[in-house]
Amino acid sequence: MSEAGGNAGAAHNQASSAVRLTAIRIRLNGSAVADDVPPRLSLADFLRERRNLTGTHLGCEHGVCGACTVLVDGEPARSCLMLACACDEREVETIEGFAGDPVIDALRRTFHQHHALQCGYCTPAMLITARDLILRQRAGSAREIRDGLAGNICRCTGYTNIVTAIAEAARELRRGAANAQ
Amino acid sequence: MKAPAVDYVRPGSLAEAIDLLAKSQDEARVIAGGQSLVAMMNLRVAVPRLLIDIARLPELTAVADDTEAVTLGACVTHAAIEDARIADPSRGLMPKVASGLAYRAIRNRGTIGGSLALSDPAAEWPGVLTALDAEAMLCGPTGRRSLKCAEFTTGIFETRLGPDEIVESIRIRKLSPEARWGYVKLCRKSGEFASALAVVVCDRALGYWRVVLGAANGAPLVLESASRVVSEGAMGQLQEAVRDDLDRAADRHFDEFQLNLHTVVAMRAAQQALS
Numbered sequence: 309m310s311e312a313g314g315n316a317g318a319a320h321n322q323a324s325s326a327v328r329l330t331a332i333r334i335r336l337n338g339s340a341v342a343d344d345v346p347p348r349l350s351l352a353d354f355l356r357e358r359r360n361l362t363g364t365h366l367g368c369e370h371g372v373c374g375a376c377t378v379l380v381d382g383e384p385a386r387s388c389l390m391l392a393c394a395c396d397e398r399e400v401e402t403i404e405g406f407a408g409d410p411v412i413d414a415l416r417r418t419f420h421q422h423h424a425l426q427c428g429y430c431t432p433a434m435l436i437t438a439r440d441l442i443l444r445q446r447a448g449s450a451r452e453i454r455d456g457l458a459g460n461i462c463r464c465t466g467y468t469n470i471v472t473a474i475a476e477a478a479r480e481l482r483r484g485a486a487n488a489q
Numbered sequence: 490m491k492a493p494a495v496d497y498v499r500p501g502s503l504a505e506a507i508d509l510l511a512k513s514q515d516e517a518r519v520i521a522g523g524q525s526l527v528a529m530m531n532l533r534v535a536v537p538r539l540l541i542d543i544a545r546l547p548e549l550t551a552v553a554d555d556t557e558a559v560t561l562g563a564c565v566t567h568a569a570i571e572d573a574r575i576a577d578p579s580r581g582l583m584p585k586v587a588s589g590l591a592y593r594a595i596r597n598r599g600t601i602g603g604s605l606a607l608s609d610p611a612a613e614w615p616g617v618l619t620a621l622d623a624e625a626m627l628c629g630p631t632g633r634r635s636l637k638c639a640e641f642t643t644g645i646f647e648t649r650l651g652p653d654e655i656v657e658s659i660r661i662r663k664l665s666p667e668a669r670w671g672y673v674k675l676c677r678k679s680g681e682f683a684s685a686l687a688v689v690v691c692d693r694a695l696g697y698w699r700v701v702l703g704a705a706n707g708a709p710l711v712l713e714s715a716s717r718v719v720s721e722g723a724m725g726q727l728q729e730a731v732r733d734d735l736d737r738a739a740d741r742h743f744d745e746f747q748l749n750l751h752t753v754v755a756m757r758a759a760q761q762a763l764s
Contacts, residue, residue, distance in 0.1 A: 327494045347497030347540065350527070369490060370528040377594050383568070384594040389527040393497045394520070394542055440593065458679035459592025 330393040337361075337405030345392045351385075352376045354392035355402055363403035363432045367461065374460035377433035378402050384440045403432035410484075411439045414477040424473035426464035434460050438474045447478040492530035499542040503549065503628060503657065509541050511630045511653040517541050519655055521549075521564050524591070524599035525607050549602070549657065552576060558663055560626075563602020563656045571596060578661040579621055582670040582690070586613050592680045602656040608642040608708070611682035613674070615642045616703030619711065620670075620688035623661040629654035642708040665694035671761030673754040674703075685750035687758035691719060700731075700759060702751050706741040710734075712755060719759055731755045 329344040336359065345354060350369075355361040355378070367373035369388045376387040379401040406412040415435050418424070425431045434457070441447040441456040453471045462470060500506040510517055518537035520526050521544045529535035543549055549564040552575045559578035561570075569575050571587035590596060590613050604614040605625060618625075618638035626635050630653055638659070642648050650656065664670075671689040676682065686703035698720035700712040714730035731752050735743060743751065 327496055330497050346494065348492040348495050348530075350492065350531075353491070369531050371524060371591075371595060374592065374594065380597075383597040385598050386524070386594050388531065389524050389595075390598065391492075391497065391520075391523065391527065391540070394499075394523065394544065396499070437594070455679050456593065459594060 330396070332393055332396040334395050334397070335399040337401055343392075347391060347393045349392045350388050351378070351380075351390040351392045351395055351400065352387035354395075355387060355400075361402045361404050365429055365432060367429070372459075372461070373430075374437065375430050375433050377436050377460065379436060384437055403436060406435075406439075409439070411442050411477070411481060414480050415439060415442075415474065418473040418476040418480070419470070422469045422473040422476065424465065424469040425462075430460060430462045430464075434462065434470060438470075438477070441474065442478050442481060447474055450475060453478075490531050490533060492527065493533060493536050495530070495537055496539045497542065498539065499545070501546075503543070503546055503655065506541050506543050506546065507628060507630055507653065507655060509539075510655065513539055513541075515652055519543055519606070521600040521603040522566065522598035524595045525603065525609065543655065544600070551658075553658075556663075558660050560658050560660045561601055562658050563606075564600045565602075567591070567596035567599050567601065567604075568593065570601065578663040579670070580664045580666075580668055582621070582664075582672060582688075583617065583661075585672055586617050586688075589613075589674055589680065595680075601659060605638065605641065605659065606648065606650055606656045608646055608648050609682070610645045610707060611684075611686075611704045613683070613686065613703065616686055616701050616705075616709035617672070617688050618659060618661070619709040620690045620699050620701040621661050621664075622690075622697065622699065623659050625656055626658045626660065627651070627654045628657040633657065635660070639709070639711065644707050647708075662695075664690070664692050667694045668692035669762045671758035671763075673758045673761070675750055675754055685747070685754045687751070687754035689719060689755075689758040689762040691762050700755060702755060705738070705751065706743065706747075710738055710741065715755060715759070719763065722763060724759070724763060727756060727759055728752065 333342045355364045365375040367375040371386045371389045377384050378387045437460050446456050453474050516538035520540045549562040551562045553560040554576040559576045567587045567590050623638045624635045625641050669691045673687050674683045675685045683704040688701045691698050698716050700715040702710040712734035714733045718726045718730040
């Protein structure tokens, strides 16, 4: 694969007209995946273009909008700010990979019930971020939820229904946990 | 946008990383969490030819806790500090700072050493580490040297880090049980870069008082008069002292709005610390 040098000077282009591909092995939604990627490829583009996992969305591509949030080693991360090659030997989970996850199931239900999306572009990352807030017990009040969602931009809803849906899912899960004891 | 073409290498040791950096003749950038660097590459502000990935080097993720100080490896993440998964020398100040730094997804990957090495003027750690009188350990081809964080950052994205050096760790002296701190960050949305930021640390047992401003059009600004007034507990003179300090910092070219913001955050942080 030929990679031109972008804004770099001609000497640079000469020095590395062909950038080496980097071999990666990652665990993606539970399955082992191996690929050779150009180092400049972001995790987001790797997921979308090489694995056809288009539930990961790209908005700003500089870490502000949050639409590309996935889990890396179990923790939310911006897939636009991670190079695919830096994910070698890591676990990645995308919105396609949460089948049977009780927190995501609850959030999907309450997002539906409370009409917590309009265009849906921010929704996969909202779900992943909300799941993390609930698991870290940072979804106790509307204020706390809004604080935790500051890094995920929604340009349709005004957030009200999203916050309501997350609070409802958190309550449901707390009740479920209390009943189980 | 997409990042420009680049080569990538993940060395197995710090020595190897420094060797690669020294050989790269200024064409390499060290990448840890990449939360600023990859954004800058996506915007084509940074166009390195080679990325040297140090994020997983065990030397740089270690934490040492001795009687006097805690030494954080440069690649300790903001989230690890936020969650107090590692020893906290600052009696709650550093976890508080980390919890308001960008967003959780960024904090999970971004590192304290990366933040210091970049020294974005609006970032939290350069000012907070200056207020804590922390020392950075820098590692280069000829060995190690340590530098106070107060001297490390010299301007806007400017530091004393040599082109072939890597920030290895940050040593933070433990505050005493009597210590008090105040921290105020002003920004219009949770997690944004600061419009104004003040850190006050008072530790009577150590005889240490310092008032520092971040987001100050340059390196973190130590307010000498305000620090003295805080040490005397003379809150009535604080506003005047802060104004004097800001007047002396004419080279920062603060406009009136910024002067007000800086004064307000310094006052509020001092009140937090002394209340």
